[in-house]
Amino acid sequence: MTAVITAPITIPYARFSENSAHWFAARALGEMLEAAHLDKASIDGLCFSSFTLAPDTAVALTQHLGLSLRWLDHIPMGGAAGIVALRRAVRAVEAGDAHVVACVGADTNSPEAFGATLGNFSRFTQDAVWPYGAGGPNASFALLTSYYMREYGARREDFGKLCVSQRENALSFPPALMRKPLTLDQYLNARPIADPIHLFDCVMPCAGAEGFLVMSAQRARDLGLKAVRVLSTCERHNAFPGDPIQMRGGWLLDRDELFARAGVRHEQIDLLQTYDDYPVISVLQMEDLGFCGKGEGPQFIRDHTFTNDGSFPHNTSGGQLSCGQAGAAGGFLGMTDAVRQLTGAALGKPVADAKLALVSGFGMINYDRGLCCGATILATS
Amino acid sequence: MERPFLQPHSRAALRMTEAAAAGRFELQQCRKCGAVQYPPRDACHQCLSVELEWSVQSGAGRMISETTLFHSHLAQFKDQLPLRIGLVKLQCGPVALAHVEKSVPVAPADVEVRMRLQEGYAVLVAR
Numbered sequence: 001m002t003a004v005i006t007a008p009i010t011i012p013y014a015r016f017s018e019n020s021a022h023w024f025a026a027r028a029l030g031e032m033l034e035a036a037h038l039d040k041a042s043i044d045g046l047c048f049s050s051f052t053l054a055p056d057t058a059v060a061l062t063q064h065l066g067l068s069l070r071w072l073d074h075i076p077m078g079g080a081a082g083i084v085a086l087r088r089a090v091r092a093v094e095a096g097d098a099h100v101v102a103c104v105g106a107d108t109n110s111p112e113a114f115g116a117t118l119g120n121f122s123r124f125t126q127d128a129v130w131p132y133g134a135g136g137p138n139a140s141f142a143l144l145t146s147y148y149m150r151e152y153g154a155r156r157e158d159f160g161k162l163c164v165s166q167r168e169n170a171l172s173f174p175p176a177l178m179r180k181p182l183t184l185d186q187y188l189n190a191r192p193i194a195d196p197i198h199l200f201d202c203v204m205p206c207a208g209a210e211g212f213l214v215m216s217a218q219r220a221r222d223l224g225l226k227a228v229r230v231l232s233t234c235e236r237h238n239a240f241p242g243d244p245i246q247m248r249g250g251w252l253l254d255r256d257e258l259f260a261r262a263g264v265r266h267e268q269i270d271l272l273q274t275y276d277d278y279p280v281i282s283v284l285q286m287e288d289l290g291f292c293g294k295g296e297g298p299q300f301i302r303d304h305t306f307t308n309d310g311s312f313p314h315n316t317s318g319g320q321l322s323c324g325q326a327g328a329a330g331g332f333l334g335m336t337d338a339v340r341q342l343t344g345a346a347l348g349k350p351v352a353d354a355k356l357a358l359v360s361g362f363g364m365i366n367y368d369r370g371l372c373c374g375a376t377i378l379a380t381s
Numbered sequence: 382m383e384r385p386f387l388q389p390h391s392r393a394a395l396r397m398t399e400a401a402a403a404g405r406f407e408l409q410q411c412r413k414c415g416a417v418q419y420p421p422r423d424a425c426h427q428c429l430s431v432e433l434e435w436s437v438q439s440g441a442g443r444m445i446s447e448t449t450l451f452h453s454h455l456a457q458f459k460d461q462l463p464l465r466i467g468l469v470k471l472q473c474g475p476v477a478l479a480h481v482e483k484s485v486p487v488a489p490a491d492v493e494v495r496m497r498l499q500e501g502y503a504v505l506v507a508r
Contacts, residue, residue, distance in 0.1 A: 115454045127394035128420035131504050132478050133464045134455035135448075142448035143468050146488070150446075195449045241426075244470040245445055367420060368468060368476055 002217045003093040004227035007035040008336035012175045013208035013324045017108050021053045024106035024209035045071035045098030049081035049105045049328035051117050071098035078363030079275040082332035083374030087233040089214035106209035107327025114205050124367035140365045141278035142194035152295040159279040160187040163200050165306035170318020173348030177324040203277040208326030210336050226343035228378045231262035235374040250373035251288040262377040270354040273334025275362040276319040285360045308349040334359045342380045355380045393421035401496035401503035406440040409433050419475035440494035442471035447488040479505040
């Protein structure tokens with residue numbers, strides 16, 4: 001039995017919301033069911049991720065939302081959650097442990113909650129990061145960006161190009177919170193946040209939800225749903241722990257197998273979705289997934305447009321940098337938009353003739369580096 | 382009552398306060414395999430032994446990357462901005478995030494890391 005992804009849903013983001021993560025999860029599930037012409041009882045599996053559901057977990061969510069399940073998973077993997085959820089759900093469906101698995105990332109956001117989430121993010125954060133200025137991820141990624149620039153000759157203009165091209169993609173993507181064009185001059189002249197990170201290098205935290213369903217290809221056909229095939233997946237946690245600073249991620253260890261199992265080559269990939277809370281991490285993903293060599297990111301950026309109608313379409317929704325970072329849902333955005341692009345259901349400008357997508361995830365800066373990496377190669381069915 | 386934001390939360394990290402107050406640079410070391418580690422843990426990250434001790438270590442290291450914060454999520458830091466912090470690869474093994482004194486040259490730079498008290502709790506400072 002082959003499992004497929006269907007019913008990709010994006011619940012429109014809000015900068016701040018009085019609604020809870022439960023509310024956003026319910027909205028996502030409701031819309032997924034409607035899109036798939038299914039009733040709630042048809043869902044027998046749930047893989048859930050959130051930063052703001054406390055004191056609840058996915059267990060409580062089953063009762064809160066009246067779901068009776070035979071397969072349940074709660075994955076605290078942030079920006080890698082979409083990939084890992086897919087990977088778990090595909091295995092569950094293919095093993096017969098569940099028939100229809102809903103994969104959902106949902107979070108709310110308020111000015112107070114965001115600071116609390118950051119300050120209590122992990123024990124190492126509490127003990128060894130927060131007391132050093134409470135810069136949050138801005139500071140963590142500033143340290144990586146600064147090192148990368150020095151080591152590999154990247155300029156601010158290189159990172160800026162990624163941000164500007166993503167904004168162009170976002171302008172045709174209705175759910176994106178950033179609605180205005182961004183010029184390279186505006187990017188370069190923005191106020192500093194944590195040198196060399198400036199305002200437009202940083203995601204804007206927001207509330208929202210993303211989700212998709214995983215079911216057998218036969219079931220999707222019977223329901224008349226557009227679906228995509230999952231050619232391969234990988235995940236890796238705490239790769240390269242001996243590196244003094246994170247200049248490479250777990251993708252590097254798994255990319256050969258990822259492509260080999262999918263039976264495709266890099267040049268066949270029609271669109272790449274990276275996890276993009278800061279542009280430097282998109283560059284590491286491009287390199288470690290093998291689209292260019294280590295340190296070749298800056299030249300790779302100069303060689304491509306990254307727009308949906310240009311060369312090397314990247315973050316087709318505008319990514320989190322333009323849509324906003326809806327907590328753990330941010331780890332699902334690349335996936336839902338890749339599925340829409342591959343099924344001819346793009347909300348924004350379509351990537352012409354898209355047949356293959358690579359979606360990558362990255363999450364959880366526990367101390368000085370992100371610990372979770374994952375990726376998947378998806379294909380039209 | 383909610384804990385103050387800047388207080389270390391783990392018992393292991395609180396142990397640093399004593400060394401900082403005495404002006405010593407101490408880190409956790411595994412009694413079994415000798416690995417030195419930071420941030421403080423409850424087991425050895427190398428061999429999983431739970432026989433850990435605190436031992437005086439050299440604070441010598443190289444600041445491999447740095448940033449200057451112009452924004453903080455905590456009100457307590459707002460009057461200290463811009464605030465310089467850096468990642469230091471210590472010669473004794475671990476990588477430490479530290480406050481960085483003005484006199485330290487731009488990264489990469491050789492530094493000496495010390496412990497001092499900040500609001501009653503130990504923090505690392507590179508100089």
